[in-house]
Amino acid sequence: MVYWAPKTAGMWPTVFFGSKLLAIAVFLLGCQHETGQRLPYYNTPDFTPVFIESETEVAGKIPHTIGDFSFKDQHGKTVSQKDIEGKIHVADFFFTSCGIICPRMTKHLKLIEKAFPNDPHLVLLSYSVTPWIDSVARLKKYSLTNGIQSKNWHLLTGRKSEIYQLARQSYFAEEELGFNKDSTEFLHTEHFLLVDQHKRIRGIYNGTLELEMEQLIADIKTLRQKPE
Template sequence: MGYWEQKTASMWPTAYLRTSFWLFLAVCFGCHPSETSHSLPYYNTPDFTPVFIGTADRVAEKIPHTIGDFSFRDQNGATISQSDIEGKIHVADFFFSSCGVICPTMTKHLKLVEKAFPNDKKLVLLSYSVTPWIDSVARLKKYSQANDIQSENWHLLTGRKSEIYQLARQSYFAEEELGYNKDSTEFLHTEHFLLVDKQKRIRGIYNGTLELEIQQLIADIKTLQQER
């Protein structure tokens, strides 16, 4: 059994439980209801400690971390960069086309998100390849066709390995604190989906292998869409 199979088989839906737990604490121990009701937390550090902020004018002060600049090519050969997510909500995940167990499940679950928001130009799905030296544009195109990925806003991305790995670990905190300080040559493995708001701040983390958490992700996207 491979690393991902072992990890997924033994884990609880930690991301969803973590958010729920901290929301419970915030309500019980003194946060004003306006800071928690109908609002998603912010994640500013790789340990994913949630931060609840009641007013928009405090966000820049309290949450300096945002997704860094990037430029990669998608399955159609188009260059996708940070300009393509400006002012939009996006979901990021990390996969590789030759993965036989976990990635197909994650792709199937991300298709649920695609289906929930058909042709929504304000929502972008970014699937970064963690084996970009194998996953060429042509290979990603074949993968998208095999998985019936039709949305123009779902980009399977390839590029320089060091740049993808740095973005994953330092911008998305893809492996939480366990992977934050890893060398860029160490293989990146995570089943997490990351939800990022219009200002490129992380607002949610989900186990992409669990459909229950994908339903929570869909609900949280709808919450962000209503956020001013």
């Protein structure tokens, strides 16, 4: 996977380690050359890539999966882990009152929506990080304002503690910097996370960069061609 500008600031400035990311980038590029289109797995919050040659080894080497959840979307529908079983999904974290970064992320996620129009094998999950503000009605208004049309794109709200725990413990949304934080500390990240049909993380992308969406689209196609 080619991800490989240093991460930029999310909704508020966050310090990232550019040299570490550059080293990972070089490693990934080399591994991609050796392994063709096989995508890495991410099993820990430091996003160390793990390449596995045999599918029979995955369960033993990659125990981490996205945990169970249940939230309401912009239509008032309950969305849970059952809705992503056997499907690829892309997750991001936003809030409707965010002025610059979130609209850009939403615009870029619309590129994914456009590339896979109402694809039943792909789900987009946008979790609100201010669920105490972002009611179902507010999320509905946001979806209309931003022209979100796909029935498989869910803007989610629910209990703050549950969203924050899922974001940090399951999606590693803020990498190792956020893994041990609790729900009293505001969640902010510009990352998009790609998760495969077995709820394992396969990619991380900067949602503020349009170029990264091209890679995300390519990686989704890879997972669709080679279901694992």
